[in-house]
Amino acid sequence: MADERQYAGKTVLITGGSRGLGKEMAHGFAAQGARVVVVSRNEDVCVEVANELSDRHGVEALGIGCHIGRWDALDGLVDQLDARSLGVDVLINNAGMSPLYDGLANVSEALWDKTFAVNLRAPFRLSALLGERMVTRGGGSIVNISSIGSIRPGPEMAPYVAAKAGLNVLTEVFAQSLGPTVRVNTIMAGAFRTDVSAHWDPAEVDRVTAQTALQRTGAPSEIVGAALFLAGETASFTSGAILRVDGGRA
Template sequence: MKQYFDFSGKVALVTGGSRGLGAAIVRSFAEQGADVVIASRNADNCERLAAQIEAELGRRALGIGAHLGHWDDCERLVNAAYERFGKVDILVNNAGMSPLSDSSLETSEALFDKVVGVNLKGPFRMTALVGSRMVQGDGGSIINISSIGSIRPQPEYAPYAGAKAALNAITVAHAFEYAPKVRVNAILPGSFRTDIAKSWSPDKEKNIKSAIKRYGEPEEIVSTVMYLASAHASFTTGALIRVDGGRP
């Protein structure tokens, strides 16, 4: 990807960045020259990945533990990023959770609030905090990681699908609010083979619904993130981009 993307001198903040797709996104930004801020609820994992990035890739990296469903944590995270680097050029709202439920009736209020908090409340606040600063500077790119479930909802993850559908809506709203200096887009991934795949049953692989008939690999979404963060996407904002293998 180096021939297409160069983020030298840029600072990228990735939530949910200590493992899975988030870690792959963090590492790719660093490989393309960016300094990175890594945030997730597990501070140890964030700090460990930050140390690896600095040792292996020579980029500056900051790992911070933060619960993105809590606005105080969002503010603490953003303040720490600006104190360390002086700016954020790219924000990737990747933190999320998608617990399954037997039924809507059996979904607890605590679970509902937690799902909405991490998948919607956090990205809303992070975009407000970072986007409002970006417009005072040189602008930037904000990328929300939504889900194909936002437009292909199923009963077993209804709160998650609803929160991600709302994330799609605020993506468009924020694209208008922070234009023209800040671009805000969303990616709607399908099923990807990340850490969670280790717990999948063998039968899951046999029931793939996408046209490509397999699960995605992390690098197949990373390239879309890189595109949206780069000048190659300078005329793209308010877009909802499916990366799902052609799920019906």
């Protein structure tokens, strides 16, 4: 009997897919029949998550370790996919980092460069490499995970929000460059309760929730529907869009 799930026969690659929002989306796509490629720095953890996806959802899944902040590592990742004859149908540029610092004058060149490498340079390079292959293969979809901080910036995450604002711009650049064959969209995520949120200042959480229409932070599962929509055929006339999933942040 044919698998009639929405993403049956599709390959979905998720960076930062071993934890947090990335892992939640990995389960969401696997539940819909996708072959999922989980990518993050720790290959052992990626393999563990891939095995979990296979066991729970009955799909093929692959875990690959890759330091996406390194340009040559991204080339190597795509070479691995090519060697396995794995054509990626959906790319989710989810991996990110938002290091803290003590004052703007104390932001080092290394911190700035590292933050941009992961949050902006990596999505650019992967979208360029895999997007061209999608065009050649006749179709595909790219979904970037940005942040509400890109339009509601606070003083404590300048490199991060600047990089995410750049990602918003790249979304439109790639939508135009890869269209009409490949669609490119962005989810602008608000405050979600992941492992990262455990380190948030409680006073900052209170401030953010007070400025949010739904008066709360999001559960990781609440990003899945938006990702499935933008990556799939029900969004066939949606490209270059930025969808806010932030609880109505003012």
